Amino acid sequence: MGQRSSAEHRDFSPLAAELSQSLLAWWEVHGRKDPALKPWMFTKDGRWPEPHEHLDVLDCWIAEVMLQQTQLQVVLPYWLRWMEIFPALEVLAEAEEQTVLLCWQGLGYYSRARRLHGSARQLLKHIGANASDDPQCWPRELEAWLALPGIGLSTAGGILSSAFNSPVAILDGNVRRVLARLQAHPRPPMRAQSLFWSWSEALIAAAPLRARDLNQALMDLGATVCTPHSPRCGCCPWQKQCAAYAAGDVERYPVKDAPRAVPFQVIGVGVVLNKDGEVLIDQRLNEGLLGGLWEFPGGKQEPGEAIVDTIARELREELAIEVIVGEELISLDHAYSHKKLRFVVHLCSWLSGDPQPLESQQLRWVRLNELSSYPFPAANARIIEALVGRLDPPRQAEGSCNEA
Numbered sequence: 001m002g003q004r005s006s007a008e009h010r011d012f013s014p015l016a017a018e019l020s021q022s023l024l025a026w027w028e029v030h031g032r033k034d035p036a037l038k039p040w041m042f043t044k045d046g047r048w049p050e051p052h053e054h055l056d057v058l059d060c061w062i063a064e065v066m067l068q069q070t071q072l073q074v075v076l077p078y079w080l081r082w083m084e085i086f087p088a089l090e091v092l093a094e095a096e097e098q099t100v101l102l103c104w105q106g107l108g109y110y111s112r113a114r115r116l117h118g119s120a121r122q123l124l125k126h127i128g129a130n131a132s133d134d135p136q137c138w139p140r141e142l143e144a145w146l147a148l149p150g151i152g153l154s155t156a157g158g159i160l161s162s163a164f165n166s167p168v169a170i171l172d173g174n175v176r177r178v179l180a181r182l183q184a185h186p187r188p189p190m191r192a193q194s195l196f197w198s199w200s201e202a203l204i205a206a207a208p209l210r211a212r213d214l215n216q217a218l219m220d221l222g223a224t225v226c227t228p229h230s231p232r233c234g235c236c237p238w239q240k241q242c243a244a245y246a247a248g249d250v251e252r253y254p255v256k257d258a259p260r261a262v263p264f265q266v267i268g269v270g271v272v273l274n275k276d277g278e279v280l281i282d283q284r285l286n287e288g289l290l291g292g293l294w295e296f297p298g299g300k301q302e303p304g305e306a307i308v309d310t311i312a313r314e315l316r317e318e319l320a321i322e323v324i325v326g327e328e329l330i331s332l333d334h335a336y337s338h339k340k341l342r343f344v345v346h347l348c349s350w351l352s353g354d355p356q357p358l359e360s361q362q363l364r365w366v367r368l369n370e371l372s373s374y375p376f377p378a379a380n381a382r383i384i385e386a387l388v389g390r391l392d393p394p395r396q397a398e399g400s401c402n403e404a
């Protein structure tokens with residue numbers, strides 16, 4: 001255990017009112033109150049809402065889910081496109097899952113899209129299509145949101161405080177970092193969740209009529225001042241109370257667990273072509289990483305196995321087909337949070353066997369210009385680019401999410 005700060009045990013409640021006040025005063029001047037940056041946080045006539053005003057709940061809900069593991073700048077174009085395609089609850093609820101995944105393509109953590117879709121169906125039953133435009137008809141209780149797939153405490157708090165100005169706290173990565181530094185907390189925040197929640201709740205309790213502004217201010221402070229690296233303490237409204245700043249060691253916080261070794265795997269991938277020039281793709285099972293997305297078939301290289309043998313074996317085991325493994329198309333590295341993968345991709349010719357989805361939902365032979373109608377993970381998108389460049393250089397892949 002590292003050095004303990006006296007701030008670890010300081011009583012937060014007496015500080016909360018002062019902290020909330022100085023944070024809100026800072027945010028009034030420096031907050032990210034730009035309708036071009038966070039359109040879901042503004043009224044239909046382009047104003048920051050007054051405390052008694054409600055915002056569009058669908059807008060806030062979609063934004064909160066997209067922001068779960070993704071930064072604001074990345075989320076914005078996705079959110080704008082999403083709201084054009086699914087402007088109402090019933091449109092989202094009634095959409096094909098493939099259309100939903102296609103519109104999420106590139107945002108990562110795809111289970112979020114499938115859960116959003118499932119939640120939309122549940123909510124539609126609860127609210128009804130005719131009423132979904134009226135904020136009053138949407139659930140306002142934390143429990144109702146927590147009952148939906150993929151909605152945790154912080155997301156529910158974000159939705160309720162943004163849409164209704166409800167006095168509910170949030171605790172995302174930004175907020176954890178700021179509070180960890182403010183308190184110079186000597187353990188990783190994820191190991192002291194209830195303590196961190198109590199701090200965030202105390203801030204809201206000190207300004208219950210301005211929960212929307214306060215939560216936004218906390219996020220803005222974390223994103224623009226108390227950043228992961230080189231925080232700008234000179235501009236911080238909490239500098240006076242900040243225990244990490246007082247200790248002269250702000251980047252020591254939040255304290256992290258020792259990094260775990262990230263496993264590395266080589267994946268052999270076969271781009272199988274038939275005599276009509278169509279390519280074989282499979283849809284992953286819904287459970288697990290990248291569930292429901294499409295991909296080129298393949299699998300893990302065994303120790304001591306040549307990559308061409310890996311590809312031939314995987315296609316035999318997963319699709320029950322025999323292929324001739326030809327030249328390499330591309331090799332690329334891709335890092336996930338818990339593992340690093342190297343995809344070694346070879347062009348293959350289909351020799352025999354009727355392809356069977358033995359470890360996937362379904363298989364399809366598709367033409368090159370149809371590939372963009374299927375949602376693929378990021379690494380596969382690069383394979384498609386290489387494939388189109390190799391087999392069909394003058395033509396671009398056609399179709400887009402907007403056509404779905």
Ligand code: SF4
Nearest residue numbers: 181226233236239242
């Ligand atoms: S003083 Fe520095 S470390 Fe402390 S909360 Fe402010 S920006 Fe973060």
